[in-house]
Amino acid sequence: MNSLAGKIAVVTGATRGCGRAIAVELGRAGATVYVTGRTTRTTSSPMNRAETIEDTADLVDAAGGTGVAVRCDFTSVSDVDALRAKIEAEAGRIDVLVDDVWGGDPLVDFDSAGSPLSRYWGSSLDNALLLVHNALDTHLIALHRLLPLVVKQEGGLVLEVTDGDNDDYVGAGIPYYLAKCGVRAIGRALGAELAKDNCTGMTVTPGFLRSEMMLDTFGVTEETWRDAVGTTAPVDFAISETPAYLGRGVAALAMDEKVSRFAGRTLASWTLMHEYDLTDADGSKPDFGRWMAEVRDAGLDPEAVDHAEFR
Secondary structure, eight states: OOOOTTOEEEEETOSSHHHHHHHHHHHHTTOEEEEEESOOSSSOOTTOOOOOHHHHHHHHHHHTSEEEEEEOOTTOHHHHHHHHHHHHHHTSOOSEEEEOOOOOGGGSOBOTTSOBSSOGGGSOHHHHHHHHIIIIIHHHHHHHHHHHHHTTSTTOEEEEEOSOSSOOOOSSOHHHHHHHHHHHHHHHHHHHHHHTTTOEEEEEEOSSBOOHHHHHHTTOOTTTGGGGBTTTBOGGGGGOBOHHHHHHHHHHHHHOTTGGGGTTOEEEHHHHHHHHTOOOTTSOOOOHHHHIIIIITTTOOGGGSOGGGGO
16 A cells, blocks of 8 residues: 555545544545545634644644645535635645535434434424435536546545445434435445546445544543443444544545445445554444444343454
């Protein structure tokens, strides 16, 4: 596998969570990373969060890459046009595009198990439509404007980021399900479309993500997160992972000269772990897919299972 030194990467939704970690890990491999999102040190967060794109860019720099923070609201075509013009003027191309825009969390009230507090028909229709707009229209806008910079040369890589590696319904609500399935569908289509230009399109997903927002939701920190297992968080949180886990997987894909073999597929963090022998930030190897198959789907009592066997 080759270093990403000299490569140009763009990460949408890079303010926090997987987007931030992916940007950092691409930077660690040597890439110049355009860190994009809505929240800056001078503009407030629509998600009511403290993280900013400048913070992410600083982390990219600290990891050894070059971080370029660019404020961009991906619901705004003019914003994305301005982003494209900046990248085209400064770099001329995009080698790796990671489409991680989300913005749907404030629009659905979930319980601690991840289920909506209201049935779809008893919830806000405006919120449902806005969730789908934030989660899918943003991806279509980003791709429409940025893909021309990817296909200018052979070997470009485009990664859609979703939740889950299949289209099974897990009870997270109809709008959320549509959004995440839609992203996987975009990845499948990109796999076919970009192959015509000798580029690769696909989708990736984390497992149970221990993001900044999730830690806050469960009232713990990265140092105390195990205290939430079975208390403020479901038992499945024992198999959670940091955003760096998927970030490392994305960096491995970007450095893989034979990445086209995965075109159109959705690969999970645990699949990438097995493929590239990756570890999470703490050295563990969470396998949330195996946990779901061997514990949840098998009907076992998750509290009676040794969680360490799945890390």
